[in-house]
Amino acid sequence: MTTTTLNHDEAHHHDMPTGWRRWLFSTNHKDIGTLYLLFALTMLFLGGASAMLIRLELFQPGIQLLDPDLYNNLVTNHALIMIFGAVMPAAAGLANWMIPMMIGAPDMALPRMNNLSFWILPAAATMLILSFVVPFFPGGGTQINTGWTLYPPLSVQVGMSMDFLIFAIHLLGISSVLASINIIVTLLNMRAPGMTLMTMPMFCWTWLVTAFLLILVVPVLAGGVTMLLFDRHFGTSFFDAAGGGDPVLFQHLFWFFGHPEVYILLLPSIGVLSHVIPAFSRKPLFGYKSMVGAMLTVATIGMVVWAHHQYTVGMSLGAVTYFMIGTILISIPVGLMIFNFIATMWRGAMTFETPMLFAVAIILMFTFGGLSGVMLAVVPADMQYHDSMFVVAHFHYVLMPGAVFGLFAGVFYWLPKWTGHMYDETLGKIFFWTNVIGFNITFFPQHFLGLAGMPRRIVDYNMMFTEFNVISSVGAIIFGLSHLLLLYIVIKTIRGGKKAESRAWEGAKGLEWELDSPPAFHTWTVAPQIK
């Protein structure tokens, strides 16, 4: 891919606002991307703190630190903050930074809406944190002890903190729907002349599919929690059996959103991998078209298999059989993606800088999480695993490598481009190893705990589970503290370091690497011509 015009845009620096106005009124995709990433980093530490408290309580059997309601409140809070506060905004931050630079567009298609979709987030986060804090005040009602799934009837009985949470979910939903519309419009209409859908970078493809998934499922969740709100305050009976409603209906509405959400979290990271692995293997991505096809297949099947989260509610044999077969089918296109990554590495001239280390770890560990997912998809087996720590181990193996490690890989890969400085490679590698080893010590033993029968979302456990819980909690301390190193590396790289060239990595391909590092405030004001 070559470009005929390289632009430098010195003339545009004068309209760069300064001070707080630069951030609050920003319509610049790079600044908004930075805001998204900083917001996600903050939320990562908040969600991490609640996870540390959970593991501290589970260090020993018995109730030492947290009463059962507070424990379950933390479990709820941890999940919602990590999913809606950390992973989704971080992926949106990468999209904001990279998509216009990758497709040769001057900015996102709807810059003011871009500003709105970010600045809703701090308000949403405030509501989310209030939903956790409110019960501690007099008259604050009971704690949210439902878990992030918010199943009625329990969620109808929780005090006013549930209302804060419902509005937080509305705001988060509006934010991600607006961001999705913006990304789709940008990708469909703003590509540089000569760049077709089937030649645009893979990260753009993954975000195009992700954004469509978000638009299709987030409004359904918004509808579901709105019904919950109505049941709580306006005397309707959508989910109240006493009034002719059905609590299981909420589970269907929730998981109609909740299962595609898994792919919403995963796909942007698959996009990052599709850039990192070719760059450090010094080979083009193997099977571009099959990647796109696999992704579309995953998204399509992923929309219609939601009830595999509800095997134990008493569906008919025909229904569970359908959901089981559908779920297992998804492993085929996902396996195809994994094979494409391995084929890209095959006989490549590989080097293992931090982004590549994360990429290789993802391929190993995400596959592992996928396999335990196939175990859970099998109905008779799931009857035993359901709601056990095995499920916790499974989805952390899918979401940590599948989503978060992918974001880490992306941050390390593009950090030189954003800041103009190379990060400290030694520190990056130390971060990788402490992070990955800590992660495995934390979550691997939870498979055994679950298989032995330890339920999840319970504050206390049987004495026989002590050893594995101790191991898991020790791992969690290593894992949790390692993120302080990430924070240090990022701050250090922003403040200085070895000057990054415009093509920071030898094997990196794509339009973004033809811009300076750091790029000018406005880039591609003259669209590059793709030949």
Place this chain on the structure above:
Amino acid sequence: MNARTGENKNLRTTLLLSGLVVGMFGFGFALVPLYDLFCEVTGTQSLSQRKIDAADRQVVKQVDQNRWVTVKFDTTVNPNLPWDLQATTRSMRVHPGKTYEVNFVARNRSGDAATGQAIPSVAPWQATPYFSKLECFCFNKQTLAGNQQTDMPLRFMVSPELPADIQSLTLSYSFMRLKASKRDSDLSKLLPQIAMPSAAESALPNR
């Protein structure tokens, strides 16, 4: 591409996508009746409604004198109804194929009359089609005057076709208040289905 047509194109795509968002929000609400309809047509969610024909066939079967099944009774009253409900006996040992009777005592704790509806369920659910209620207070709405106490009978039979691995089953009743509101008409729409075993069974000769 000049700037004007670019803006128009963006606007059109944005409007299309916004329409999709609104449509999906509506779809979430459309799922409420669709879900009821789907369950009604396929019976996929409602275990108590399946295999009613098995319950019909059982009447011709002989009493199985060699087999004992334990039937336990469990009662719940929804917080919206100020009633107490208790079975006079907590559990019974019964022969499959034989008819038994048990009384439930309901008492209205409040001074106001109220109408309630009992919803039965059987655990394990696999036993549902083999448990037949020949006469049950759950077939009708029950109205209790203020502070009234009343006995409510249940006549039941466990089918001899009950799978051999089930030696014990629990019949659970949840009493819910029937209010005069719009959603109640939905509940009363559901009632004929809930009471369907009764319709089938009321035609039985041994009633």
